[in-house]
Amino acid sequence: MSPTAGKPGVVLGVLATAGIVAALMQTLVIPLLGQFPQLLHTTAGNATWVVTITLLIGAVTTPVAGRLGDMYGKRRILLASIVPLAAGSVVCALATSVAPMIVGRGLQGMGVGIIPLGISALRDLLPPERLGSAIALISSSLGIGGALGLPIAAAVVEYSDWRVLFWGSAVLVTGVGVLIFFLVPATPATGRGARFDYSGALGLGIGLVSLLLAVSKGASWGWTSPGILGLFATAVVALVIWGWWELRISDPLVDLRTTARPPVLLTNATSIVVGMAMYAQSLIAPQLLQLPTSTGYGLGQSMMAMGLWMAPSGLMMMLISPLGAKLSAVRGPKTTLMVGCVIIALGYGSAQFLMGTTWGLLAVAVIISSGTGFAYGAMPALIMSSVPLSETAAANGFNTLMRSIGTSFAAAIVGAVLAQMSTTVAGHSIPTEDGIRIAWFFGLGVAAIGAVVAALIPARRPIADPALDPAVVTKVAAKV
Template sequence: MKALRGASRDRVTFTVLAVAAAAFAMLQSFVIPVLATLQADLHTTQSAATWILTGCLLSAAVLTPIVGRIGDLLGRKRVLVATLVVLAAGTLLAALASDIQVMIIARVVQGIGGGVLPLAFGIVRDELPPGKIAGAAGAIASLTAIGAALGVVLTGPIVDTVGFRWLFGLPVVVIALTAVAAALFVPESPPRSGGGGIGWVPASFLSAWLIALLLGVSFGPERGWLSAPIVGLFAAAVAGGIAWVVVESRATRPLVDLRLMRATIVWTTNLVALLVGVGLFATFGFLPQLVQTPSALGYGFGATVAQSGLLVLPSCVTQVAVGVLASRLDRRFSGKAVVLAGCLACTASMVVVAFAHDRLWPLYIASAVLGAGVGLSLSGLAGLIVSAVPPEQIGVASGMNANIRLIGGSIGAALVASIVASSAGPTGFPAEWGYTAGFAVLAATYLLAGVAALLIPVAAETPQVSG
């Protein structure tokens, strides 16, 4: 009976963590298909509306590793509950926003939700039996992609039925209930100092170069990659990154232990996460856009936001299926094999989208294959990271892995946006070629991720880092 109670507790804990991670991912993707609608309803410019997406992105990039580290130090449950409360407050503010300034502030506050993922991975490692850790972490990572995909699917029906404010109003209820469930049912993880507290100086340098990099990537397509402001931002990102490495290496209380990051299992997994991120965000952003393109242009299908969102639905279904099988696959095969299979499936799906998008049925098949590939790659990556690092470093290590994937997503979205936009100009090439080239680049990126996955050690060594 005691074992049964323990198993039930584990299931409840996993469910709470999965819902929390999926809810934040959904909040990120909700706004992608309706930026034009938000621009009109908030009476603002296109440039200002872009900050609805960029503000959350920047905030999450800065806060994710910091929140993960705070959870390592103070106890992951209490930090998870606090994070969900702040996320709910920011989401409620977004639902009530009457102008663009308030909406941007709300989205910046929502960025704290990025910390849910490293906290969830840490709790999984602390509370679940050893044989279930990798599979549970992988399933949660896969569910974040499902949440992002569902956000694209549900945006159209919600906006058409009850208006854009309910894109935030409905998640408030879910997040608030999840916070209550976390407070009641998730066990408290013991604080793990790992030899120090939060290194605020290294955290400041990390935040500075991340902000410079993501601003440059976000606004490069709009202002020109070689324009002085964008070049200046990238130069600042490089200089800031070098300074961060120097400061972090010398800090008595580093935020990120660089010796840990140099471990083969960690840097190879992070490299794959970067490349997978490049494809993931761009795919969910530009596949619906391709289908929404007026068919009068000779390609596209003139679909509505709601209709184009249905194209992502097969991806959700196959990701759920893979999530159910994640723990078995991890036990049957190595994490390396699971990640490699996922990357190759994603590559195949992008080849279909790039060269067979004159009819809808190949796109639905590609969406299903993509979902399976994303589920495999993300679940494998999460399991590898959680199993490979010391318990006191799980929060920051998984937070950095999520951050690297976020950076990759920003790069991918900006890259495909530039390729698609360039074909719309007076290049002499058909505008359709922009999508063909963009998705072909994503296929090549997923293939590179597969090559990088070959570098992952078969047996994930646990780096021994002294405090």
């Protein structure tokens, strides 16, 4: 280990960097989606699997990685998650057809659990006075990585070979793995001695893949088609059986009894709608920025310019995270979560008046991302203060899964609205102004629902770990 290993600032910097790089992987391919059919000699429908497979694999492996982190130590599973992420980047860089690209992107999806694992590791590695602000910072890495991915990928695609994206990713990920190995101390295996729930992992995987595949492909395959209806039916049956199994065994993949506690249950419910609200903006704003000005509402920006206009909103999540920690110190993370949802709703409401200019749309994105920063920093604190130490990573992984489910539903709903309310310009189908306004109202509505659900979280709850009692953590975090 390096002499700097174990220092709170060093550990936090490494874990935050790991989270940013993991999030970066999720948006790197977006500028390439339109070119993949030609680059990989495939159809547009097959090319969408490059994104879909990452979502599906990430949803399945995130709770599994969390459980393994509790059983064998978060640092060990963080390093294990680096391996498929780096390997997937190399496979994508070498791909000459769609099949290996899908395999590579699936491997990259296995690294999504890095962010919740990093958040959980903070509980083991940082002193209580640093925990509140550190949780908020790591949580914001999702927005930072996502925002940086668009302009970086657009620049590489425009000025270099597309394979550079994936070779660069492999180098970045490997570098993060080296930093974790040398600078992050080993974390305790709080769940050592427990058996891994293979049947639960399989059942959850079948249920999640069926649900998310149905949601993501419903518009293109037809919501009433036999395939989609069959997937929804499979999801319901698999998840019911999975729930029955998890309640029956002594070492479940996800402790549903803990998850059913009101603070955890309501925080996870809020996570779903916050995920929907966060992702809706990332679907609407880039399209609006790139629509031609001849429509009367499009802003006529290039893909590169669009990425640059969107980047400040992600960076705002990092800048706002210390304020969220201070608010939690004074009023508690429940209040911070409510405030975050209200700010998101205000951002979507302001879009009705500000969407006509690039600067106005930037303001909208910054407001929404600020609210997301408040909310994302508060949710892990609420979760970790309500679960036993031996379930920290698994509970955070499950919470991240709830956000992923929210983003999937947002993609389906917003996509359906924009597709249904569209017009044809120069042979291309584009969303109408009314469709975009309704999509903004959708974001406003789900954010408002999030604020209501967050308000129902019990103000007083059993504290599983004194180090996470808001009286200990958040009051001192205000001084950081």
